[in-house]
Amino acid sequence: MREATTRHGVILMLAAVMPTMAIIALVPVLPLLLREFADVPGAAVLVPMALTVPALCVALFSPLAGWLSDRLGRKRLLIGALLGYAGFGLLPLLLDSLYAIFAVRVALGLAEAVIMTVATAMVGDYFEGERRERWVSIQIATASVSAIALIAMGGALGELFGSRGPFWMYLLALPVAAAAAIILFEPHQVAKARSGLPDPSVLRSIGGLVAITFGIGLLFYTIIVQLGPVIEATGVTSPALIGVAGAAANVGVMLGSLLFGRVKARPAPHLLAWGLPLVALGYVGVALSTDFALTVASAVVICIGNGLMLPTMLAWVLRRLPPATRGRGTGVWTGAFFLAQFIAPIVATALSSLLGGMAGTFLFFSAAAAIGAGIALLRYGQAQPNLQGVTS
Numbered sequence: 001m002r003e004a005t006t007r008h009g010v011i012l013m014l015a016a017v018m019p020t021m022a023i024i025a026l027v028p029v030l031p032l033l034l035r036e037f038a039d040v041p042g043a044a045v046l047v048p049m050a051l052t053v054p055a056l057c058v059a060l061f062s063p064l065a066g067w068l069s070d071r072l073g074r075k076r077l078l079i080g081a082l083l084g085y086a087g088f089g090l091l092p093l094l095l096d097s098l099y100a101i102f103a104v105r106v107a108l109g110l111a112e113a114v115i116m117t118v119a120t121a122m123v124g125d126y127f128e129g130e131r132r133e134r135w136v137s138i139q140i141a142t143a144s145v146s147a148i149a150l151i152a153m154g155g156a157l158g159e160l161f162g163s164r165g166p167f168w169m170y171l172l173a174l175p176v177a178a179a180a181a182i183i184l185f186e187p188h189q190v191a192k193a194r195s196g197l198p199d200p201s202v203l204r205s206i207g208g209l210v211a212i213t214f215g216i217g218l219l220f221y222t223i224i225v226q227l228g229p230v231i232e233a234t235g236v237t238s239p240a241l242i243g244v245a246g247a248a249a250n251v252g253v254m255l256g257s258l259l260f261g262r263v264k265a266r267p268a269p270h271l272l273a274w275g276l277p278l279v280a281l282g283y284v285g286v287a288l289s290t291d292f293a294l295t296v297a298s299a300v301v302i303c304i305g306n307g308l309m310l311p312t313m314l315a316w317v318l319r320r321l322p323p324a325t326r327g328r329g330t331g332v333w334t335g336a337f338f339l340a341q342f343i344a345p346i347v348a349t350a351l352s353s354l355l356g357g358m359a360g361t362f363l364f365f366s367a368a369a370a371i372g373a374g375i376a377l378l379r380y381g382q383a384q385p386n387l388q389g390v391t392s
Helices: 006-024 027-036 043-072 075-094 098-126 129-183 188-193 200-205 207-232 239-263 268-288 292-320 323-355 358-380
Strands: none
Touching (some): 006 043, 006 075, 006 098, 027 129, 043 098, 075 098, 098 292, 098 323, 129 292, 207 239, 207 358, 239 292, 268 292
């Protein structure tokens, strides 16, 4: 049986970056697209939705993508999705209709659902124990660091080529697809598992973990989405400084994921009991601060806590899933996380109207994180460290 090495992990990391690029790369040209399609009815809603609709597609179709990967195998599906991602990503270069661009972005989201789900499942297929935990932490860190680079690239291409410039970035999927075709291999366990009947109870066993992931996703994306308005509320309106704050938040996620890499042997409830208080403390700081530096520092604390918890949850789910159901289980986890990304702004807006503003919303999330920390602490004494990475 072939054993995966660093080069296999690197290719999976590069593939997992693609869904991050779908939204981040276009953020710098959002004002240009709004001006370009200003005369189109509903453009004020459709243009921002064209950026975010791939995330909704990932949320809705990741379970299906996981089921397909369990039935058809991983490698061919991943390569096909990367090629489709490149094709659909580049098509807006040739389109002048906002509605056509929107439709293409939906198709792009379907490809993203496959890429994200299958790449993550293959991390679980290729690696075990401590090696798997390490690659999970690298995956979260890579997504955060790449966001900083991708938004800069999108801005540079928008400056050079206008509103369509960032779409050229989708060409990056082609060399990743070529590398996947040459280097990746179909996991042996998956090839065997396709002939058997999966145990449906396994998927039921991760339901609680998926629910926790959804909650953590809301805690994570709320501060990411609201960071710009929060910074402006301190009196700072410079796009450059707001960009610095966003970069700092992504560095916080990276630091949290690297921290997970150092303490991954601890049981998952322990790590949640560490990460949730950081999130609670950070949200209190964001809610009460009127100072730019303190607000940014509080946002970074939130992101460190989330950066610790996200790989914790993913590793926890992967440990519970046998090869026969790893694809669909990973798809359900991915869907929950991206659903949180899509609805976080909606939830924040609704809470803001009920609680008298965003400060009330942030305090609500702080209280929710504190309650979650208390529940995790109740399990803290029940869980014992396991150096093989198996937690309760």
